[in-house]
Amino acid sequence: MAGTVGVAAGERVSSAQAGAHTGERPGRGPGTAAPRPRPPGPAGAPLRVAVVGGGPGGLYAAALLKRDDPAREITLWERNAPDDTFGFGVVLSDETLGGIEHADPEVYAALQRDFVRWDDIGIVRRGTRHTSTGHGFAALGRRRLLEILHERCRRLGVDLRLRTEAPHPARLAEGYDLVVAADGVHSAVREAYAGIFRPRVSGHRCRYIWLAADFAFDAFRFEIAETPYGVVQLHGYPYAADASTVIVEMREEVWRAAGFDGSDERESVERCAEIFSDALGGRPLRSNNSAWTVFRTVVNEHWSHGNVVLLGDAAHTAHFSIGSGTKLAVEDALALTACLGEHHDVGEALSAYEEERRPVVASTQRAARASLEWFENLALYRDQPPRRFAFNLLTRSRRVTHDNLRLRDPRFTDAVEREAGCPPGTPPMFTPFRLRGLTLRNRVVVSPMDMYSATDGLPDDFHLVHLGARALGGAALVMTEMVCVSAHGRITPGCTGLWTARQGDAWRRVTDFVHDRAPGTAIGVQLGHSGRKGSTRLMWEGMDEPLPDGNWPLVAASSLPYKPDGPVPRALTRAQLTDLRHEFADAARRAARAGFDLLELHCAHGYLLSGFLSPLTNHRTDAYGGPLTRRLRFPLEVFDAVRAVWPAERPMTVRISATDWAPGGTSADDAVEIARAFAAHGADAIDVSTGQVVAEERPAHGRSYQTPFADRIRHEVRVPVIAVGAISSWDDVNSLILAGRTDLCALARPHLYDPNWTLHAAAEQGYTGPGAPWPAPYRAGSRPPRTGRTDAPRTRRAGRAAAGPAG
Numbered sequence: 001m002a003g004t005v006g007v008a009a010g011e012r013v014s015s016a017q018a019g020a021h022t023g024e025r026p027g028r029g030p031g032t033a034a035p036r037p038r039p040p041g042p043a044g045a046p047l048r049v050a051v052v053g054g055g056p057g058g059l060y061a062a063a064l065l066k067r068d069d070p071a072r073e074i075t076l077w078e079r080n081a082p083d084d085t086f087g088f089g090v091v092l093s094d095e096t097l098g099g100i101e102h103a104d105p106e107v108y109a110a111l112q113r114d115f116v117r118w119d120d121i122g123i124v125r126r127g128t129r130h131t132s133t134g135h136g137f138a139a140l141g142r143r144r145l146l147e148i149l150h151e152r153c154r155r156l157g158v159d160l161r162l163r164t165e166a167p168h169p170a171r172l173a174e175g176y177d178l179v180v181a182a183d184g185v186h187s188a189v190r191e192a193y194a195g196i197f198r199p200r201v202s203g204h205r206c207r208y209i210w211l212a213a214d215f216a217f218d219a220f221r222f223e224i225a226e227t228p229y230g231v232v233q234l235h236g237y238p239y240a241a242d243a244s245t246v247i248v249e250m251r252e253e254v255w256r257a258a259g260f261d262g263s264d265e266r267e268s269v270e271r272c273a274e275i276f277s278d279a280l281g282g283r284p285l286r287s288n289n290s291a292w293t294v295f296r297t298v299v300n301e302h303w304s305h306g307n308v309v310l311l312g313d314a315a316h317t318a319h320f321s322i323g324s325g326t327k328l329a330v331e332d333a334l335a336l337t338a339c340l341g342e343h344h345d346v347g348e349a350l351s352a353y354e355e356e357r358r359p360v361v362a363s364t365q366r367a368a369r370a371s372l373e374w375f376e377n378l379a380l381y382r383d384q385p386p387r388r389f390a391f392n393l394l395t396r397s398r399r400v401t402h403d404n405l406r407l408r409d410p411r412f413t414d415a416v417e418r419e420a421g422c423p424p425g426t427p428p429m430f431t432p433f434r435l436r437g438l439t440l441r442n443r444v445v446v447s448p449m450d451m452y453s454a455t456d457g458l459p460d461d462f463h464l465v466h467l468g469a470r471a472l473g474g475a476a477l478v479m480t481e482m483v484c485v486s487a488h489g490r491i492t493p494g495c496t497g498l499w500t501a502r503q504g505d506a507w508r509r510v511t512d513f514v515h516d517r518a519p520g521t522a523i524g525v526q527l528g529h530s531g532r533k534g535s536t537r538l539m540w541e542g543m544d545e546p547l548p549d550g551n552w553p554l555v556a557a558s559s560l561p562y563k564p565d566g567p568v569p570r571a572l573t574r575a576q577l578t579d580l581r582h583e584f585a586d587a588a589r590r591a592a593r594a595g596f597d598l599l600e601l602h603c604a605h606g607y608l609l610s611g612f613l614s615p616l617t618n619h620r621t622d623a624y625g626g627p628l629t630r631r632l633r634f635p636l637e638v639f640d641a642v643r644a645v646w647p648a649e650r651p652m653t654v655r656i657s658a659t660d661w662a663p664g665g666t667s668a669d670d671a672v673e674i675a676r677a678f679a680a681h682g683a684d685a686i687d688v689s690t691g692q693v694v695a696e697e698r699p700a701h702g703r704s705y706q707t708p709f710a711d712r713i714r715h716e717v718r719v720p721v722i723a724v725g726a727i728s729s730w731d732d733v734n735s736l737i738l739a740g741r742t743d744l745c746a747l748a749r750p751h752l753y754d755p756n757w758t759l760h761a762a763a764e765q766g767y768t769g770p771g772a773p774w775p776a777p778y779r780a781g782s783r784p785p786r787t788g789r790t791d792a793p794r795t796r797r798a799g800r801a802a803a804g805p806a807g
Contacts, residue, residue, distance in 0.1 A: 047072045050176040052166040052189055054078025056090070056142075057312035057329025058182030059149035064103060064337040066156040075159040075176075077166035082150055083143060088212040088288070089239025090326045091139045099334045110148045114140045116238050120219035123390040124279065126226070130390040134408030137220060139239040145326070169193065169308060178346055179308040180336070182329065185298055187314035197310065198301035205376045207260070207292045208249035208320075211269060211285045217244045222393060223279045224378070230254030231379045234276050235321065246285055247320065248272045249375060255292065265290060295319055295372065297365065303358070304350040311336060316361045318368035321375055322397045328364060332357055366702035367397040373708055380715040384740055387412075387419040392739040398704050402428070402734040420738055423769070428737040429730060430762065430771025433476075433744060435684045435720065437649035438597055440476035440744070441520050442771040443737050444758045447724055447746035448479040448526045448600070448655075450491065452538045457484065457497025459506045467510055470751055471518035474758030474772045478514065478521060479746070482528040482602050483507075485580075485587040488552045489529035489608070492538050498527070499583065504590035511595035518775065525591045526655070527584060527642070528602030531611045532556035532569040544695075557611040557634075558619040563695050571620070577634055580608075581641045588642040592650070599646050601639055603678075604657040605692035609635040613656070613674060614693050616665045628670055632677050643682050653722065654678045655687035658709035661697040668709055675713045675721075685720040686713055687746065704732055711741040722746050730761035 047069065051062045054076055066074045092100075092111075101108040115138045122131050153160055166172065169192040172179045181189035190197050216238035223234040232254065235247040255261060260268055265287055273285045298317040303310045312329030336353045343349035374396035381389055391413075394400055406413040422431055430442045446467075453462045463480075471478045484490045484497040497503050507525070514523045535551045536544055546567055554569035555576065561568045572580070584601075591599055603609040611617040612634045618625050624634050643652055656678075658671035666674075675686045688710035691699045699705075706725030714721040723742035727733060733745045750757050762772035763782060774782045 047178065048176045049074045049178045049180065050166070050172040051076040051180045051182060052169070052172070053181065053183035053187075053312075053314070054080070054082075054146075054160070054162065055182060055184060055312065055329065056145055056149060056326045057333055058180065059146065059153055060107070060330050061180050061182060061311060061333035061336060062158045063107070063149060063152045063156055064333055065340070066153070066158050067104060068337060068341055070157065073159075074157075075161065076153070077164050078160070078162045079165050080163065082146065082160075082162050088142060088210065088243070089139050089237065089245035090142050090145050091137060091237065091239075091324050092327055092330070093323065094136065094138070096327050096330055097138065099331060103334055103337070104152070107148060107152055110152075111140065111145070114144050114148075116140065116216065116240060118219060118238065121222070121394065122217075122219040123222045123224075123393055125224040125386060125389060127278075128386050130387055130412070131219065132390065132394060132405065132409045132412045135220070137237065139237060139245075141239050141243065142326075173306060173308050177307060178340075180311055181308060181314045182311045183314055185296060185313040185317055187310070189308065190300070190310055190314050193305050193308065196302060196305040200299045200301075202297045203294045204297070204319075204372055205251055206249050206372075207252055207255040207294060208247055209268060209272070209287075209290050209292050211246045211248065211272060211287050211290055213244045213246050213280055213283060213285055214242060215244065215281075215283060216241055221279065223276055225275050226382065227254075227258065227275060229257040231382065232258075232275055233375060233378060234279060236279070246272075246276075246280075248276070251376065251379075252294075260292060268292065297369065297372075299365070303354045304347075307346050307350075309336065309350050309353065316365060318361075318364050319372040321371045322364070322368045322399070328361065331360070363702070366700070366705070367399045369700075370708065371397040377712060380712065381740075385419050387416045388738070388740055391416045392741070395735050395739050398707075398732075398735070401731045402738055403731040416738060420740075422738075425767070426769055426771065427730070427734050427762075427765050427767055429733040429745070430767055430769060431737070432771065433720075435598070435651035435653075438522055438651050440522060441773075442474075442476045442758065443733065443744050444475040444477075444761075445722060445744050445746040446470045446473075446475045446478040446751045447748040448481050448602075449748050449752070450481040450495065450539070452492050452494035452540075454494055454496040457487065457490070457495065457499065457503050459496050459503070459510060463496065464510050464513060467523065468513045468517065469755040471514040471521040471523065472775050472778070473751070473754075473756040474762065474774075475751070476522060476758075477524055477598065477744070479524045479526055479600065480507075480596075482526050482607070483587070483591075485527055485529055485583040488555070489531075489534065489583070490552075491530040491534055491607075492536055493547070493550070494538050495530075498525070498587040498590045498594075501590065504594045507591070507594040507596070511597075515595065520773065522597040523595075524598035524600055524653075525594075525596040526600040526602050527587050527591065529580065529583075529608035530554075531606070531608030532560065532562050532617070533606055535567065556608065557617060557624070560617055560619065562606065574622075577624070577637075581638055584638045585641040585645050589645050592645070592647055596650075598651050598653065599642065600653040600655055600687060601635075601642060602655050603635050603674075604655040604687075604689045606657070606694065609638060610657055610693060614660055614666050616660055616662060616694050628673055632674065636677060636681055639678060639681055639683070651684035652682065653685040653687050654683045655689055657690050657693050658688050658706070658713070659690045660693045661691045661699040662694050665693065668712060671709055672713055672716050675719060676717045679717055679719040683719065685722055685743065686710075686717070687722040687724065688713055689724050702726065703728070704736065707736060707741055714740075714742065720744070724748075730765065733761075 049065055051058045062074045062076045117138050120131050120133045122129050169189045181187055217236050221236040225232045232250045236244050238244045269285050269287050300315055303315050311332045313325050335357050339349045339353040422428055433440045484495050486499050511523050514521055532554050534554055535547055555572050556569035559568055559571045613631055618631050656674055660666045690706045691697050703726050707723045710721040710723040720743040722744040724746040727745050727747055728750050736742045
């Protein structure tokens with residue numbers, strides 16, 4: 001588990017990373033022509049390989065390639081001396097070590113002799129330390145790791161050209177069968193073919209510095225210091241019996257306010273030691289050409305070009321707070337070597353390598369970004385109770401979860417649950433939550449899901465069965481799909497509505513069933529208007545595609561089509577805005593009479609009210625356009641009109657898109673202000689979704705990927721939030737609730753897969769309390785049915801008599 005929770009080794013800028021080249025350039029400009037893929041020669045002929053960069057990834061790739069085929073000619077260039085290293089310690093996971101042991105037992109044995117191991121993570125804040133155990137780390141000095149790999153390469157016959165600049169990549173590509181670019185985050189090879197690899201390099205909000213202490217921490221340490229300038233954090237871990245890596249990190253504005261921008265290396269080291277004197281026991285820190293820097297996330301669209309391939313930081317980076325860049329580079333080397341052994345053609349091998357590694361790296365980078373952003377926003381959690389803060393930190397990347405921590409350290413997890421007020425034996429997801437006059441028995445919401453199955457806006461038997469089944473399935477709150485406030489406000493002809501009394505009566509049939517047959521379950525209605533995204537086909541006939549006939553006119557904040565070739569809506573006039581407010585209020589009255597327990601105003605996903613909020617879709621020049629305060633005006637007017645007619649004891653929520661996932665659109669900062677405005681007008685909770693506002697969006701999908709937006713709103717605005725988006729397991733729900741990142745979790749697809757998702761989550765956790773009661777007719781099914789034989793004889797250990805004659 002070592003790479004998933006901990007801090008990784010310091011990654012240096014090595015080999016050709018500075019971008020300078022001494023090799024002669026060919027006549028053509030770099031990156032303008034593809035190097036020719038060179039298949040291996042005749043059977044038995046060596047494969048000539050050039051490796052650029054002598055960090056752990058490059059050295060290990062060279063060693064593995066030579067070990068797999070001693071006839072290969074492997075040449076490695078490294079611009080620095082063999083003992084030049086600007087980091088201190090390296091953490092490797094058990095998974096990575098297992099790969100090394102399988103591929104090269106000799107290197108594995110050498111690593112084992114030098115590793116220091118420990119199990120604990122200590123989190124210190126405001127003078128109080130909380131410890132979680134059972135994590136299993138292994139680390140060693142980066143310099144020692146390089147010595148082991150240098151020695152291995154030399155014994156195998158790798159030509160190591162240290163203190164030597166590599167020739168230009170184009171020359172290497174012409175002269176070698178394979179060029180491995182392991183030259184780090186500032187890769188010169190990658191830059192030479194930037195037009196092909198298409199790298200995206202993004203900086204972040206914190207400054208950090210790599211240092212060391214001449215003693216061994218007793219655990220992986222996270223120390224939080226609250227200074228007059230802001231929050232400063234220390235990440236520390238032992239890498240030898242008498243040495244520890246220490247990383248000091250803080251937001252850019254804290255770094256400047258503290259005067260570090262004007263401090264030299266010595267002053268920085270001394271001040272860091274002073275800030276964390278308690279953690280260091282008054283001992284000094286030391287540096288090694290250490291400098292404050294900003295972490296850069298590197299993503300490449302392509303990893304290979306002809307016979308040139310990227311490896312390690314040249315291809316991708318992952319923030320040090322979740323694990324080692326060395327870990328990823330070593331795993332790259334293992335995969336690249338295996339793929340070259342499995343494919344005779346170099347091009348096929350490189351494609352297979354990228355296909356194998358890209359999803360693994362993408363998952364790691366998502367976790368790394370979540371962890372990085374958690375530390376960037378650490379100040380949000382300053383007032384969390386101490387154990388919940390510790391749990392929040394440990395689960396920040398979403399790779400370590402509630403269930404995972406319970407397995408590792410049940411005593412720690414039990415203490416966190418007690419502090420959070422969970423009754424004994426009650427998972428966090430089954431604790432109650434109150435919104436205005438409504439008490440929800442657990443934290444699970446069936447998210448609004450458009451069914452496109454209505455006729456003339458009327459919900460029918462399908463909606464009764466669909467929503468009724470999910471109400472029986474244990475969730476505390478079941479939400480309708482977006483219910484439209486007018487016929488022209490529908491997305492498709494199959495959308496439901498509340499613009500007539502008949503529709504209200506049909507909804508009453510649904511709410512009566514929920515209240516009568518699933519007592520304790522609340523049902524909520526989501527009101528909305530499609531805006532420029534209306535008059536489209538049913539989802540399975542072509543999502544967001546205009547109807548072939550029977551269209552209705554579209555209206556929006558501005559006359560901008562959703563798709564470039566789509567229908568153009570009419571910009572709403574002042575008179576039409578007034579009419580729309582009345583339509584929303586009238587629909588809310590019908591919803592109240594229909595018996596809904598909660599009303600949600602849909603201001604997300606590019607529909608009408610969302611279209612007013614985003615600067616990409618609102619180009620108005622009147623009082624309803626321009627700065628955010630004016631873009632908020634109409635959605636707030638609608639909210640006020642609905643709140644005025646909605647029963648005072650019943651809660652109202654608002655769904656927003658917290659980002660447009662597009663340049664110039666709604667940002668996370670905007671989302672905080674949007675949420676703050678709705679909360680000030682009386683919203684009881686904010687349902688935090690993202691995107692679907694513009695067709696050209698580029699969302700960063702991943703597990704629980706929208707939760708950080710909800711988390712920030714919850715802590716900055718101090719309003720309850722509903723998290724939604726790729727939350728798929730009960731373990732995720734428990735983790736998010738206990739960490740304090742959300743108050744409720746809305747799940748959509750899991751409830752399509754299993755209408756009884758919540759009840760099954762309770763059964764799988766052995767929970768039988770009031771947070772998840774089984775309907776009386778279903779109680780016989782509250783335990784998983786047995787499968788397979790149950791009458792087989794018991795297996796017993798053989799005794800001496802059964803084992804044969806005594807010896």
